[in-house]
Amino acid sequence: MAARMQQGGRPGGSRFAQFKLVLLGESAVGKVSLVLRFVKDQFDDYRESTIGAAFLTQTIALDESTTVKFEIWDTAGQERYKSLAPMYYRNANCAVVVYDITQASSLDKAKAWVKELQRQANENIIIALAGNKLDLVSADPTKRAIPAEDAAQYAREAGLLFFETSAKTADNVRELFTAIARKLPLDQAGPRSIRSAGHRPGVDLRPESSGTQGASGCNC
Amino acid sequence: MDEIASEYDVVVLGTGLTECVLSGVLSVKGKKVLHIDRNDHYGGEAASVNIEALFKKYGKNTGDEPWKKYGRINDWNIDLVPKLLMSNGELTNILVSTDVTRYLEFKQIAGSFVQQGAGSRATVAKVPSDAGEALRSPLMGLFEKRRARNFLEWVGSFNGNDPATHKGLDLSSCTMKEVYDKFGLEATTRDFVGHSMALYQTDEYINQAGMAQDAIQRIRLYVNSMARYGKSPYIYPLYGLGELPQGFARLSAIYGGTYMLNTDVDEIQFDDAGKACGIKATMKERGEEGPGMKFETKAGKILADPSYFPGKVQVVGHLIKAICILTHPIPNTDNSDSLQLIIPQSQVGRKHDIYIAMVSSAHNVCPKGYYIAIVSTIAEGDSNHHLELQPGFERLGSIQEKFMGSPTPLYAPLESGVNDNIFISKSYDATSHFETTTDDIRDIYRRAEGHELVVEGLREGQTLAQE
Ligand SMILES: Nc1nc2c(ncn2[C@@H]2O[C@H](COP(=O)(O)OP(=O)(O)O)[C@@H](O)[C@H]2O)c(=O)[nH]1
Ligand SMILES: [Mg+2]
Numbered sequence: 001m002a003a004r005m006q007q008g009g010r011p012g013g014s015r016f017a018q019f020k021l022v023l024l025g026e027s028a029v030g031k032v033s034l035v036l037r038f039v040k041d042q043f044d045d046y047r048e049s050t051i052g053a054a055f056l057t058q059t060i061a062l063d064e065s066t067t068v069k070f071e072i073w074d075t076a077g078q079e080r081y082k083s084l085a086p087m088y089y090r091n092a093n094c095a096v097v098v099y100d101i102t103q104a105s106s107l108d109k110a111k112a113w114v115k116e117l118q119r120q121a122n123e124n125i126i127i128a129l130a131g132n133k134l135d136l137v138s139a140d141p142t143k144r145a146i147p148a149e150d151a152a153q154y155a156r157e158a159g160l161l162f163f164e165t166s167a168k169t170a171d172n173v174r175e176l177f178t179a180i181a182r183k184l185p186l187d188q189a190g191p192r193s194i195r196s197a198g199h200r201p202g203v204d205l206r207p208e209s210s211g212t213q214g215a216s217g218c219n220c
Numbered sequence: 221m222d223e224i225a226s227e228y229d230v231v232v233l234g235t236g237l238t239e240c241v242l243s244g245v246l247s248v249k250g251k252k253v254l255h256i257d258r259n260d261h262y263g264g265e266a267a268s269v270n271i272e273a274l275f276k277k278y279g280k281n282t283g284d285e286p287w288k289k290y291g292r293i294n295d296w297n298i299d300l301v302p303k304l305l306m307s308n309g310e311l312t313n314i315l316v317s318t319d320v321t322r323y324l325e326f327k328q329i330a331g332s333f334v335q336q337g338a339g340s341r342a343t344v345a346k347v348p349s350d351a352g353e354a355l356r357s358p359l360m361g362l363f364e365k366r367r368a369r370n371f372l373e374w375v376g377s378f379n380g381n382d383p384a385t386h387k388g389l390d391l392s393s394c395t396m397k398e399v400y401d402k403f404g405l406e407a408t409t410r411d412f413v414g415h416s417m418a419l420y421q422t423d424e425y426i427n428q429a430g431m432a433q434d435a436i437q438r439i440r441l442y443v444n445s446m447a448r449y450g451k452s453p454y455i456y457p458l459y460g461l462g463e464l465p466q467g468f469a470r471l472s473a474i475y476g477g478t479y480m481l482n483t484d485v486d487e488i489q490f491d492d493a494g495k496a497c498g499i500k501a502t503m504k505e506r507g508e509e510g511p512g513m514k515f516e517t518k519a520g521k522i523l524a525d526p527s528y529f530p531g532k533v534q535v536v537g538h539l540i541k542a543i544c545i546l547t548h549p550i551p552n553t554d555n556s557d558s559l560q561l562i563i564p565q566s567q568v569g570r571k572h573d574i575y576i577a578m579v580s581s582a583h584n585v586c587p588k589g590y591y592i593a594i595v596s597t598i599a600e601g602d603s604n605h606h607l608e609l610q611p612g613f614e615r616l617g618s619i620q621e622k623f624m625g626s627p628t629p630l631y632a633p634l635e636s637g638v639n640d641n642i643f644i645s646k647s648y649d650a651t652s653h654f655e656t657t658t659d660d661i662r663d664i665y666r667r668a669e670g671h672e673l674v675v676e677g678l679r680e681g682q683t684l685a686q687e
Contacts, residue, residue: 055322076473081503083479085262085466087323090459202327202458203307203449205316 017186018069020091022121024113025098026106027080030132033167034098035072038177043168060181068181070094089120094127094180101131101164104145107154114158126183128161129154130176135166224478227518228254230668231499233485234525236264237461237654238645240468241661242523244318247475248678254517255472256483256499260506262469264525265648268462268585271296274543278623290545291587297460298585301648302541302577302594303657304329304454304560308445310658311464312455317675320467327583329454331556332446334359334416335563336408338611344552344561347416349446349453351376364406371403371413375439389432396435397426415564417442419652421573421598422565441655454560454653458584482506485528486514488642495641496522521668522642526631529644534634538627539650540605541596542613545621547589550578557582557591560652561615568611572598575652576612590620598650599627636667643668 023031036042039058059069073092078084097113099106110129117127131151137144148164155162161179165172229251232243240262243255261267269277272287274296280286287293305311305326315321332347336359348354351372355365379385387402400410414420418438425431445453457463473479482505489498498519504512526533549555556578563574578593579585586592595612599605605627613619633644646660665673 074474076470077476078470078473078479080478081480081483082505083481085469087459087463087466087470202325203455205307205312205321205326205455207316 014065014067015186016067016069017184018071019093019184020073021070021094021096021180022073022088022092023075023096023098024079024110024117025130026100026103026109027077029098029100029103029106030167031096031098032074034096034130034132034165034173034176035074037167037170037173039072041170043170045168058177060178062178062181066186068184068186070177070181086120089117092117092121092125093184095121095125096128096130096176096180097160098130098132099146099151100133101146101148101151102133102136102143107131107146107151111154111158114160124185126161126180127159128163128176128180129158131162131164132167134164134171135168138166138169224254224480224515224517225252227520228252228478229520230254230523231256231517231519231521232523233257233528234264234645235259235262235465235469235481236525236645236648237266237465237468238657238661238664239264239523239525240465240472241314241658242664243477244320244468244471244475245665245673245675245678247472247477248318250475253472253477254480254519255469255477256480256485256501258482258484260482262481263462263465264527266301266461266465268297268299268460270294271298271586274298274623278625280623290590295587296585297462298543298592299461299579299594300543301461302575302596302652303461303648304456304577304653306441306445306453306653306655307448307455308441308453309653309655311654314658314661314675315467317678318468318471319679320471323467323470324463325458326455327458327558328449329452329456329558329560329579330582331553331559332416332452332454333553333559333561334412335561335567335611335615336412338568339614342567342611342614344615347412347562348372350443359412360406360409364409367404367406368409368413371405372439372443374403375436376443378436378440380433391433391436393429394432395427395429396432399432399435400426411564411566413439415573416562419562421650422571452560456558456579456583460579460583460585488522489516490640494639497641521637523645523664523668524642525645526633526647529633529642532634532640532642532644533631535629536632537630537650538599539596539630540599540608540624540627541594542606542609542622542624544593544595544613544616544619544623545586546578546591546593546616546618547620548617549580549591550576550593550615551617562652563611563615570597570608571600572650574609574612575650576615577652596650637664638667 025031035056039056056072059067061067095117097110099110152162163172163176165176230246230253232239232255235257243253247253270293271290272293275281275287333344334347336343345359348357351369354368354372360368418435442453480503483501483503485499485501487500488496491497500516502512502514553559558579561576565571565573574597576593576595578591580591581588593616595609630647630649632646637643643664649656662673
């Protein structure tokens, strides 16, 4: 696991749960940008849109005693030619499906990704729809290609959380992830949360974890 | 859809484990990689498939959708290649060095067993994991136990560079027979040491000059892998072996590799010197209307699995295997939820060992209450392959469903690739682990790149945009 500070984590008596979050949506709608805003509070206008974020984590303190940690998976560009692997969806607790409010076709793509999630992911996955690049529309309303109400209605019908966001100005980014955190079933957190507590169900392959089971091996 | 770049350093064909590890490593090293597969899924021969796909693959899709009685189809991840990972082996090393362990979870295989005798007198026993266990093993009589302990202690303390630890043997030239003789080991002990610890599949190693060193390294790998987590020398990824290529593909993608499934290679382009220099290909999803997306790109070199170049490979053997679904653990194995069981060739009058690899719901490869056992061996005859596996079937008890096709040809490239710029991998062989796969990965890397692959510290200094 990435050795990242767990902001908001508290010892003793507090609730702490970890969830896998996956990003989906057409290339260049701003998936990685949203996550980088959320995790690092950064934005880069000239980001090369192909390079992915390996593995990011971020925690949200919901209240005094409840902390949610997101383990965030980026598509790493494998969505471009529809080559995402089943591993990507496996055990995902939540998903952010992103479209670009200035690109008419991107909402249809988002709807297709929601269908794909319903086919491949856990039944009870929490899905949020994010209409990104709100800043472009605020600056020039004629750039809007998808009315907020259209997307909101689709989200209502499909049972999705919905926000219009801007990774550039940070508008609604924290709100988006907080809303997801609030909807996650903290009490029956999935296998990911057990893992976060430090004991993964399986074996730890890192070299420092070896040799704990009796030292009958030779030193080669 | 975005344009494909006009040129890549490396074009990789096929997404088996070998190809995905190479793709990942090359991307991390800054190479621009295009990775293509004609299938709609990752893994090629190293994929894990669901129960419906398995029925269909083996032509057992009779009208009544027979997979329906096995629960949710996606609860099944059935390997097509019967292999396990040595916990101290090279693939584990590569997984750790590349951090692909982030995407996967591993669990131990619960037991390692070996058969002695055959037919109604067959017994199954745990393979002793170290000198201490050798003393308690039912596989040997009292005096033999002590000899085996001495032998295993010596293997553990043996140092290739220190002749004082060589017991007066010249290990660069001596045979394993001479070593066994030195310790006075009985034939049955030689059998389980050679086959269930050194994991040789035939007895050819015994009389080959200079093989003693190799045998000792193999036994040490077994013993050290065993010592790492305790129950067996093997580990296995949750959701099946098919996760491995996916994990390395993700690594490659994170470092800029481009992935295209559902893509047929229409043509390989060659330059005047006869070296491959580009491809023409078509991406088209199953059921998609129209001609698909055609493209052409230059390639610095091509890496491929044998299926992409049938004219450039030879058949080096045939693997026979049967995938068996059980509703109970394998008898006489302490109810192990997963195991390897080796039937040494000498015990059943064969030249090649029979392997059984079993996993279950403990590794998220099937619903609770089911067990998936793959019985495999190298084919020795041209027919009656079912009979060749029979001693393995006898170990399984009642078999709910059996999937067995004709023998799988094992391919190896005819040439190294230096002449035509096409570097071809070998098929997954009959060994129980991935050590020969990682040997092949290193070999292809050396052939293609002209230097040794070093995975230690691979990712250091290779900064990602946002790490
Ligand atoms: N104006 C504006 N540009 C954005 C926003 N989010 C992302 N971008 C830009 O859109 C391009 C693609 O973003 P990226 O995060 O790589 O998209 P991805 O391919 O979906 O991961 C980049 O040039 C970003 O700088 C946003 O909220 N507003
Ligand atoms: Mg991206």
